[in-house]
Amino acid sequence: MRPAVVNMSVLPQSFLRFFGQQLDVSGTTWNMVYHVDNNVTLKTFDLELFAQTAPFTFIDETKTNRLIETLNEADVVLLLTDPLQNEEKLQQFLSQLTQPVFIMPVSMLYPSIRSSESIGYDTALNEIVNQALCVADTADSMKYGKPRLFFLQLPKGASRHLTEDVALSTGGLELKDVDEDTRRAFQHRLIQHYQSGQTYALAAIDETLDSTKISEQLSETMDININIVTVDGAQCLGPKFTAKDRLLMVRAAQKANEWVYSAASSPNQVEWFHVTA
Numbered sequence: 001m002r003p004a005v006v007n008m009s010v011l012p013q014s015f016l017r018f019f020g021q022q023l024d025v026s027g028t029t030w031n032m033v034y035h036v037d038n039n040v041t042l043k044t045f046d047l048e049l050f051a052q053t054a055p056f057t058f059i060d061e062t063k064t065n066r067l068i069e070t071l072n073e074a075d076v077v078l079l080l081t082d083p084l085q086n087e088e089k090l091q092q093f094l095s096q097l098t099q100p101v102f103i104m105p106v107s108m109l110y111p112s113i114r115s116s117e118s119i120g121y122d123t124a125l126n127e128i129v130n131q132a133l134c135v136a137d138t139a140d141s142m143k144y145g146k147p148r149l150f151f152l153q154l155p156k157g158a159s160r161h162l163t164e165d166v167a168l169s170t171g172g173l174e175l176k177d178v179d180e181d182t183r184r185a186f187q188h189r190l191i192q193h194y195q196s197g198q199t200y201a202l203a204a205i206d207e208t209l210d211s212t213k214i215s216e217q218l219s220e221t222m223d224i225n226i227n228i229v230t231v232d233g234a235q236c237l238g239p240k241f242t243a244k245d246r247l248l249m250v251r252a253a254q255k256a257n258e259w260v261y262s263a264a265s266s267p268n269q270v271e272w273f274h275v276t277a
Contacts, residue, residue, distance in 0.1 A: 004074035008081035009106035017051040022253030040066040058089040124236035139200040155233035156207040172202030
């Protein structure tokens, strides 16, 4: 049995190193896909090398084809990926593999994928909320002549779940669309917020929304000071991960170790990681 693990995820080194530590390398010889420039090879699993190697993407078609050729040397494939980032190309990629594939969904923008909790979401949410609370602490300690509004601009592609979770966790508002009715409803909630005695407000929005235009529209009818706080996607997954993500990675590795021994009898099967913390 020659299992191979491929990283196509946004997980940082700390996540990959911890997950790799959970793989059973004693009972089975795990392999990893290693790539430098256009060279793609299958190597015996090396924890530090696995953690430090950049993830595969579907941008380079030549490298993708070489990856498929290299994976033909393996008996089963464990794939770490965010299937919602480029679902069509992922399906094309999977259709060209002849071995059983076990997919571990990773996403910092969606809480669940195919009934499985996503590794990375809880840590990303925690980091964003901490950033937002820092903004709130600063705003609370520095009084201003008129009410203030801080737009928390979330990374592009953020799900409505993330926007809502950030708003609920920070006691703030959310704005998911820019149509007239939604904007008016948002403005009404904002006015009520200030009338309750609050001097500032936090509002979570997706990066795809034009926060500058929204600010201009609000300023036409409200005398408020508006600031835009950009949440960088690279900051969402820091070196430390939450207990929930730790638990998900442990359970994912346990399932992967069990799956390796049963997958050989099920060729051409794509199995999705299903686990909850």
